[in-house]
Amino acid sequence: MSETTINVTLEVWRQNGPADKGHFETYEARDISTDSSFLEMLDIVNEQLIKEEKVPVTFESDCREGICGTCSLMINGQAHGPNKGQATCQLHMRTFKNGDHITIEPFRAASFPVIKDLAISRAALDSIQHAGGYITVSTGSAPDANLTPVPKEAADVAMDAAACIGCGACVAACPNSAAQLFTSAKINHLNLLPQGQSERWKRVEAMVDTMEDFFGTCTNHGECHEACPKEISLDFIAFMNRDYVKAKIKNRKLAGQK
Amino acid sequence: MTATMDPAAKQTSPRLDSKVPQGDITNLWENHKFSMNLVNPNNKRKFSVIVVGTGLAGASAAATLAELGYKVKAFTFHDSPRRAHSIAAQGGINGAKNYQNDGDSVYRLFYDTVKGGDYRSREANVHRLAEVSVNIIDQATAQGVPFARDYGGLLDNRSFGGAQVSRTFYARGQTGQQLLLGAYSALNRQIENGGVEMHNRKEMLDLVTKDGETAGIITRDLLTGEVESHSAHAVVLATGGYGNVYYLSTNAMMCNATAAWRAHRKGAFFANPCYTQIHPTCIPASADHQSKLTLMSESLRNDGRIWVPTAFDDNRLAADIPEGERDYYLERKYPAFGNLVPRDVASRNAKTVVDEGRGVGPLKNGVFLDFADAIARDGMETIKAKYGNLFDIYANITGEDPYQRPMRIYPATHYTMGGLWVDYHLMTTIPGTYAIGEANFSDHGANRLGASALMQGLADGYFVLPYTIGDHLAGKLGDAPVPTTDPVFQAAEAEVADRTNQWLSINGTESPEHYHRELGKIVWERIGMARDENGLQKAQDEIVSLEEEFKKNVRVMGDNTSMNTELEKVGRVADFFELAKLKARDALVRNESCGGHFRVESQTEEGEALRDDENFKHVAAWEWNGEGVDQTKHEEQLDFEYVKLSQRSYK
Numbered sequence: 088m089s090e091t092t093i094n095v096t097l098e099v100w101r102q103n104g105p106a107d108k109g110h111f112e113t114y115e116a117r118d119i120s121t122d123s124s125f126l127e128m129l130d131i132v133n134e135q136l137i138k139e140e141k142v143p144v145t146f147e148s149d150c151r152e153g154i155c156g157t158c159s160l161m162i163n164g165q166a167h168g169p170n171k172g173q174a175t176c177q178l179h180m181r182t183f184k185n186g187d188h189i190t191i192e193p194f195r196a197a198s199f200p201v202i203k204d205l206a207i208s209r210a211a212l213d214s215i216q217h218a219g220g221y222i223t224v225s226t227g228s229a230p231d232a233n234l235t236p237v238p239k240e241a242a243d244v245a246m247d248a249a250a251c252i253g254c255g256a257c258v259a260a261c262p263n264s265a266a267q268l269f270t271s272a273k274i275n276h277l278n279l280l281p282q283g284q285s286e287r288w289k290r291v292e293a294m295v296d297t298m299e300d301f302f303g304t305c306t307n308h309g310e311c312h313e314a315c316p317k318e319i320s321l322d323f324i325a326f327m328n329r330d331y332v333k334a335k336i337k338n339r340k341l342a343g344q345k
Numbered sequence: 346m347t348a349t350m351d352p353a354a355k356q357t358s359p360r361l362d363s364k365v366p367q368g369d370i371t372n373l374w375e376n377h378k379f380s381m382n383l384v385n386p387n388n389k390r391k392f393s394v395i396v397v398g399t400g401l402a403g404a405s406a407a408a409t410l411a412e413l414g415y416k417v418k419a420f421t422f423h424d425s426p427r428r429a430h431s432i433a434a435q436g437g438i439n440g441a442k443n444y445q446n447d448g449d450s451v452y453r454l455f456y457d458t459v460k461g462g463d464y465r466s467r468e469a470n471v472h473r474l475a476e477v478s479v480n481i482i483d484q485a486t487a488q489g490v491p492f493a494r495d496y497g498g499l500l501d502n503r504s505f506g507g508a509q510v511s512r513t514f515y516a517r518g519q520t521g522q523q524l525l526l527g528a529y530s531a532l533n534r535q536i537e538n539g540g541v542e543m544h545n546r547k548e549m550l551d552l553v554t555k556d557g558e559t560a561g562i563i564t565r566d567l568l569t570g571e572v573e574s575h576s577a578h579a580v581v582l583a584t585g586g587y588g589n590v591y592y593l594s595t596n597a598m599m600c601n602a603t604a605a606w607r608a609h610r611k612g613a614f615f616a617n618p619c620y621t622q623i624h625p626t627c628i629p630a631s632a633d634h635q636s637k638l639t640l641m642s643e644s645l646r647n648d649g650r651i652w653v654p655t656a657f658d659d660n661r662l663a664a665d666i667p668e669g670e671r672d673y674y675l676e677r678k679y680p681a682f683g684n685l686v687p688r689d690v691a692s693r694n695a696k697t698v699v700d701e702g703r704g705v706g707p708l709k710n711g712v713f714l715d716f717a718d719a720i721a722r723d724g725m726e727t728i729k730a731k732y733g734n735l736f737d738i739y740a741n742i743t744g745e746d747p748y749q750r751p752m753r754i755y756p757a758t759h760y761t762m763g764g765l766w767v768d769y770h771l772m773t774t775i776p777g778t779y780a781i782g783e784a785n786f787s788d789h790g791a792n793r794l795g796a797s798a799l800m801q802g803l804a805d806g807y808f809v810l811p812y813t814i815g816d817h818l819a820g821k822l823g824d825a826p827v828p829t830t831d832p833v834f835q836a837a838e839a840e841v842a843d844r845t846n847q848w849l850s851i852n853g854t855e856s857p858e859h860y861h862r863e864l865g866k867i868v869w870e871r872i873g874m875a876r877d878e879n880g881l882q883k884a885q886d887e888i889v890s891l892e893e894e895f896k897k898n899v900r901v902m903g904d905n906t907s908m909n910t911e912l913e914k915v916g917r918v919a920d921f922f923e924l925a926k927l928k929a930r931d932a933l934v935r936n937e938s939c940g941g942h943f944r945v946e947s948q949t950e951e952g953e954a955l956r957d958d959e960n961f962k963h964v965a966a967w968e969w970n971g972e973g974v975d976q977t978k979h980e981e982q983l984d985f986e987y988v989k990l991s992q993r994s995y996k
Contacts, residue, residue, distance in 0.1 A: 103907070104907050120631070120632050120634065121744075122631040122632065122743070122744065123631070123632065123634050123635075124636070126636070127634050127635070127636050130634065130636055130858070131634055133856075134856055134858065134859070136902075137856045137900060137902055137911075138854075140900075140902070141902070142902045142903050143902060143903075143910075143911060145908055145909075145910060147424075147910075148598060149423070149428060149430070149597040149598050149599050150430065150432065150433045150597040150598075151597070151598060151636060151637050151639075152433060152637075152639050152738075154432055154433050154519065154522055155428045155430070155432050155433065155597060156427070156428065157423070157424070157428050173741070177741060177742075179741065179742070179744070181744055202568060202908050203907055203908045206908060208424065209424060209425070210424070210425075210545070212425070213425050213533075213545075216529075216530075216533050217533050217536050217537045218537065220530055220533050221488070221530035221531060221533050221534040222487065222488050222489045222530065223534060224484070224487040224488055224531075225409075225412045226405075226408070226409040226412060226484060226531070226807045226808070226811065227480070227484075227808075228487075229480075229483040229484045229486065229487035229488075230483065230487070231483055232442070232482045232483045232485075232486035232487075232492075232500055233442075233444060233499050233500055236494075236497060236498025236499055237494055237498050238494075238498050239494045239495065239496050239498060242491050242492070242493070242494045242498075243491075245489070245491040246491040246516060246517060246523075249491050249516075249522075249523060249526060250517075250519065250522075252522075253425070253427060276489065276491070276526075277489045277530075280489050280491070282486070282487055282488070282489050283489055
């Protein structure tokens with residue numbers, strides 16, 4: 088690793104609150120080490136803005152290791168930037184070349200209102216989770232963990248779905264601002280496990296219906312998977328759709344028995 | 346500080362009643378659950394509880410209290426409870442299930458934890474933790490946490506952090522994420538059915554007390570700047586540790602000590618702030634712009650060999666350094682344990698060789714962790730299967746291929762064992778205020794074992810606090826919480842608003858980030874892996890003078906009516922300054938080495954940590970005495986009836 092530095096020009100979206108129209112501003116990021124992360128580059132730009140008595144760019148990040156899902160950003164039109172399977176915080180400046188122009192925007196979707204500059208609200212994703220993203224098991228009532236064997240394949244696929252970090256890149260990348268990839272990951276994590284069967288049909292109906300209150304319709308572009316930092320499979324959307332259709336019948340039947 | 350010389354000081358302070366019940370430790374908790382007061386199911390709805398923080402401890406507590414019927418208000422400064430830093434834990438969670446039939450038991454987990462903590466934890470708390478560890482695994486599995494399984498569909502375990510039994514449950518390298526999603530799902534159920542009133546993006550900036558008892562909290566809305574009062578019968582702080590006092594750590598960017606510190610200033614004693622765990626296997630900093638450090642799982646030490654060149658200031662590539670000119674210093678010094686010595690020993694030895702000038706990498710700030718022998722022995726595919734994802738993380742961050750050249754690693758701050766002092770009920774010295782998870786000091790002594798942080802957070806939240814809080818609330822039946830119109834709330838709100846606005850008016854020249862970074866350098870240098878009297882005294886002076894400059898010269902841009910991350914940050918940095926001063930003092934008066942606290946003056950001839958049980962077999966709990974006045978030290982003496990005191994040795 089030999090440390091080199093580059094200069095890049097940033098076009099950054101500035102928006103002073105939800106009501107502001109917003110605009111781009113141009114900043115020069117000078118002598119940026121290629122070993123620094125993209126967000127560290129923004130830290131340096133912000134330090135410079137503070138030196139010049141200007142208000143720094145608001146953006147959100149927390150763990151900076153790609154697991155908390157707090158960071159976002161459209162970088163040159165791509166959610167989380169150009170590299171596959173990475174969140175913005177894992178993107179490093181060695182991906183860019185000296186003299187590059189980089190456009191930085193917030194994740195854009197009607198259900199992700201801009202709070203300020205590059206920070207957005209993803210509260211709609213939480214609403215989907217509230218609607219059914221759980222298995223009803225009050226503390227203390229659980230049986231011994233090895234009472235129910237779970238086939239390794241089922242546990243592994245459930246884990247593939249559960250790896251979703253809830254960042255919302257799938258929504259931002261989708262031309263329809265659809266949240267199918269997120270919702271299907273959350274549903275399948277639970278619906279694929281034996282523990283999740285009791286509430287399987289109720290869960291899928293409640294979560295899909297809530298999703299449709301906020302987000303657009305899936306038309307199978309697949310952009311969500313391309314943008315996903317955890318590379319969640321499109322198969323989960325198919326599983327979800329199958330369960331949703333079945334649930335419409337099963338839940339009605341249950342209702343008829345009341 | 347000569348208090349420890351006084352024989353009278355070896356008594357526990359009358360202010361620190363640990364409330365540990367008497368009796369045989371193996372059924373202490375069981376019996377105590379029976380003797381505690383209960384709140385009738387119909388009366389639970391009359392009690393309101395505030396939970397601050399929604400990591401493993403906070404989310405599990407909030408959900409469980411709501412299931413029981415209490416009225417719960419939960420607060421997080423994140424946009425969603427699921428972002429809490431518990432999510433980043435990689436390795437696993439211990440549970441004394443003995444599913445592997447290898448001789449594990451509740452008693453063995455208890456024993457290992459007390460010994461691993463270097464005899465500075467409370468035996469009764471640790472035994473309870475080991476007991477409920479089995480319930481946590483059941484609970485998490487029932488919630489749908491996708492733990493690793495073997496081909497028969499039953500749960501898999503691994504040995505972790507040098508433990509001699511396989512008791513660690515794991516979900517790939519994302520155990521913390523999966524356990525947090527489990528606790529978050531339980532919380533979601535309660536949010537949906539109205540049991541929990543969830544407040545996102547609100548930061549607790551003060552604890553409110555009335556006549557010495559808990560009244561509620563003051564929060565600031567991070568989107569609007571609005572300052573609000575919230576009252577309740579009890580407040581539970583689940584706000585994590587103070588590792589970011591070092592600036593660079595494996596903690597998330599927003600982790601901070603403000604909620605705990607504000608409680609300390611309102612009367613909660615702060616215990617053992619000098620105890621910090623420095624994790625040996627992190628990726629070294631690459632330059633001054635570094636914002637945080639990334640942990641590489643400890644499991645890498647199972648196959649990687651740690652070495653540095655024998656020559657000083659050797660600039661050759663690893664491949665060009667012949668075998669005879671390499672120093673595998675852990676294998677040389679500790680032939681029995683080799684590269685698997687405990688975290689504190691591995692960390693200190695890395696510091697020694699780097700300080701000698703034998704560090705590697707462009708900044709000479711790391712040591713090699715070399716897999717060449719393992720790849721030659723087991724084949725590339727085997728190593729890839731075991732560590733592939735970790736190698737990818739490393740390659741992404743450093744731009745180097747660890748299959749071709751050794752990794753570079755260096756220790757970094759990872760976890761804090763100190764925190765708010767709590768009794769057996771997890772209550773602080775303020776009646777009605779509780780601290781759970783990493784925010785309290787209770788279970789890990791001077792050093793935490795691997796895979797035990799997740800266990801403790803969930804033990805407190807799911808299985809301890811929900812019982813003990815009832816014992817306190819039962820006595821309050823019929824009492825309404827202090828109304829938020831009470832003068833105590835009005836005064837606290839005004840103080841918080843003033844403090845926040847005052848930062849905007851200083852208009853100095855340097856950012857809050859600048860001062861945080863400078864503070865971190867002092868704390869890392871002087872109160873890091875090795876501490877001595879001279880350095881600790883210097884640290885105190887240096888922190889005080891930097892703090893004075895910070896208060897006069899910090900520049901906070903933006904306003905107090907919209908999202909302002911600079912304004913959020915400056916208050917947290919201010920509290921880190923105060924905590925750093927106490928940390929230096931605690932480290933200075935604890936003139937012994939124990940676990941993660943290594944005093945250069947107190948070591949064996951072989952350079953190992955040397956405890957002084959005669960004088961320091963106690964918890965140091967500090968009482969706030971007001972602005973500009975030193976805190977008073979109180980001691981809780983520790984008894985070791987079950988785990989015999991012994992000197993650790995890894996030769």
